[in-house]
Amino acid sequence: MTILATVVVLSILILVHELGHFFAAKAVNIQVPRFSLGFGKALWGFRIGETEFVLSAIPLGGYVKMAGMEDDEAAEALEGPGGAVDEVDPERTFDSKSLPARTLVISAGVIMNLLFAWLVFSVIALSYGNTRITETRLSVAGGDGVTRDPVLAAIPEGSRVTSVGGRPVKDWNSISDALLTAPNPVELRFADAPPVRVNLHGSDVDRAQALAWLQPWAPPLIDRVENGSAASVAGLRAGDRVTAAAGVPVRSWQQLVLAIRSHPGKPLPLTVERGGKTLALTVTPAAAKAKDANGLRISIGRVGAAGVAPAHVNERVGPVRAVASGAQATWRTAALVAGTLKQLVTGQISPRNMGGLLAIGEASGETARLGLEVFLGFLAMFSVNLAVLNLLPIPILDGGHLMFLAFEAVRGRPLSVEARIRLSQVGLVIVVALMLWANGNDVVRLVFNR
Numbered sequence: 001m002t003i004l005a006t007v008v009v010l011s012i013l014i015l016v017h018e019l020g021h022f023f024a025a026k027a028v029n030i031q032v033p034r035f036s037l038g039f040g041k042a043l044w045g046f047r048i049g050e051t052e053f054v055l056s057a058i059p060l061g062g063y064v065k066m067a068g069m070e071d072d073e074a075a076e077a078l079e080g081p082g083g084a085v086d087e088v089d090p091e092r093t094f095d096s097k098s099l100p101a102r103t104l105v106i107s108a109g110v111i112m113n114l115l116f117a118w119l120v121f122s123v124i125a126l127s128y129g130n131t132r133i134t135e136t137r138l139s140v141a142g143g144d145g146v147t148r149d150p151v152l153a154a155i156p157e158g159s160r161v162t163s164v165g166g167r168p169v170k171d172w173n174s175i176s177d178a179l180l181t182a183p184n185p186v187e188l189r190f191a192d193a194p195p196v197r198v199n200l201h202g203s204d205v206d207r208a209q210a211l212a213w214l215q216p217w218a219p220p221l222i223d224r225v226e227n228g229s230a231a232s233v234a235g236l237r238a239g240d241r242v243t244a245a246a247g248v249p250v251r252s253w254q255q256l257v258l259a260i261r262s263h264p265g266k267p268l269p270l271t272v273e274r275g276g277k278t279l280a281l282t283v284t285p286a287a288a289k290a291k292d293a294n295g296l297r298i299s300i301g302r303v304g305a306a307g308v309a310p311a312h313v314n315e316r317v318g319p320v321r322a323v324a325s326g327a328q329a330t331w332r333t334a335a336l337v338a339g340t341l342k343q344l345v346t347g348q349i350s351p352r353n354m355g356g357l358l359a360i361g362e363a364s365g366e367t368a369r370l371g372l373e374v375f376l377g378f379l380a381m382f383s384v385n386l387a388v389l390n391l392l393p394i395p396i397l398d399g400g401h402l403m404f405l406a407f408e409a410v411r412g413r414p415l416s417v418e419a420r421i422r423l424s425q426v427g428l429v430i431v432v433a434l435m436l437w438a439n440g441n442d443v444v445r446l447v448f449n450r
Contacts, residue, residue: 005364005375006357011037013113013383014062017390020112021064021105022051028101031067031092038062066105068093099409106401113387114330120380122326128373130317130325133172135310136161137217138188139254152198158217158251159193172216172310179214180332216310218253229304234283236305237274244271253307260285264301333384341388354438395420395427 014037025032031050036042038056045054056062067088094102137160140152161169165182169175179186185199220242225231242250245259246269259268264287272279285301317325344354360382367378391399400423408414415423 003361003365005368006361009360009364009379009382010059012379013116013386014038016112016116016383017109017386018062018064020108020110021066024105024108025064025066025094028097028105029092030094030097030105031089032064033067034063034065036063036065066094068095095414099405103402103405106398106405109398110387110390113383113390114334117333117380117383117387118323118326118330120326120376120383121329122322124373124376124380125317125325125329126319126322129314130321131312131314133216133310133312135172135216135218135312136169136175138175139215139217139252140213152213154196154198155188155214156190156193156196157255159190161188162191163187163189215254218307218310220250220253220256221308222305223308224306226304230283230286231303231305234270234281234303235279236270236272236281236283236303239274241273242270243273243278245269256307260303261300264288264299266301268301329380330384333381334388337385337388341392354434354441358443359438359441394430395423396431397427400424400427 018035018037022032022035033050033052035051035053036056037054038059039061040057042054042056045052047053090096094105097105137158138155139157140155161175163169164175164178165186167174167178167182169178179200185197187195187197189195222231222236222238222240222242224238225236242256244250245256246263248259250256250259260283263285265284267282267284270281270283272281283303285303287299288302289299363378364375367375390397391402393399393403395401395403404415404420404423414420
């Protein structure tokens with residue numbers, strides 16, 4: 001299942017991306033000798049018209065070879081002999097086209113990935129409906145499951161929100177929308193607590209990151225206990241409500257999770273309500289490896305129990321609302337991915353958190369086992385991820401080519417072919433190094449469980 005899901009995810013998303021470049025090139029009459037899924041030596045292929053379509057040996061990307069893009073030789077550096085060679089029509093080369101046409105061709109891959117994600121998110125909404133979380137009480141979760149974001153620490157746990165930035169809210173969805181658009185600092189008003197002003201910064205990316213720390217309140221009520229788990233050994237049962245942990249009152253599921261995770265391998269006394277009676281139980285969470293918000297290795301506790309979901313309803317939606325929901329989900333995902341990249345660059349997240357092919361495979365297999373709806377959501381999310389990553393200003397990626405075109409627009413003339421080739425070779429080294437690092441992290445996690 002994992003192998004099949006990984007192949008499906010990578011194949012579909014690479015195909016969608018490269019088809020964007022291919023159709024855009026054809027639309028502006030650029031000659032396309034080769035369309036490749038993968039890099040390196042061609043393993044199998046066929047020809048339609050002037051274009052050779054091939055599957056190549058290294059399945060970590062793809063490319064559309066366009067006439068006149070000599071700097072693309074870096075992408076094919078591992079190809080070896082045997083590639084397609086066609087007579088080049090000088091009027092159909094990439095460099096012979098206008099700057100807007102070339103910009104369209106380079107941007108088309110990213111655009112296709114975003115449109116594909118929008119389509120998939122919309123299909124999910126149309127097919128399965130929108131889950132509307134009716135809960136308006138807030139919990140501040142730990143980004144790494146252990147610590148709390150100090151910026152959000154002033155928000156009172158479990159208080160019911162009535163307005164965000166002066167805008168009345170009626171459910172979690174409207175709270176999220178208001179938090180993304182309200183003036184900064186954002187004022188939150190509650191039905192059962194004094195108002196709080198929170199500085200979430202001005203950009204959508206920063207706000208989307210902060211939203212990842214906020215969750216709709218859920219009761220500290222156990223819904224499911226795994227057989228043989230620490231929770232089962234301690235005598236916890238489905239339906240138990242935990243009211244205190246280590247003598248500290250527990251008012252939400254998120255607070256219980258923080259208490260459990262902060263006691264790896266240590267006895268944790270719990271006060272539990274069951275059938276109108278109060279019980280004293282002690283659970284010893286199993287120790288598990290994890291990483292904190294800074295990428296440092298930590299040990300967290302797990303007990304093998306699941307809580308009930310926040311109050312919600314599932315609403316059927318029509319095509320118009322499904323399309324709007326798909327657009328909103330695509331934008332939010334892009335903002336979260338961009339925020340993560342920003343934190344990597346600024347050092348807020350350790351590069352050790354980067355994952356490669358094994359991480360993609362693990363996520364693909366896990367989501368596939370959870371059902372079609374979850375798998376399609378992951379496919380759409382990963383399509384947005386691929387789009388944002390391709391916009392990085394690294395030569396050989398789409399963002400690098402757009403950087404060349406921006407330089408040409410400002411300078412009035414393009415970089416020389418030799419300069420583009422040299423920069424693309426540097427870009428290839430950077431991309432290969434990033435791949436090796438990410439996949440190396442996967443191997444370390446697999447071998448050493450850290």
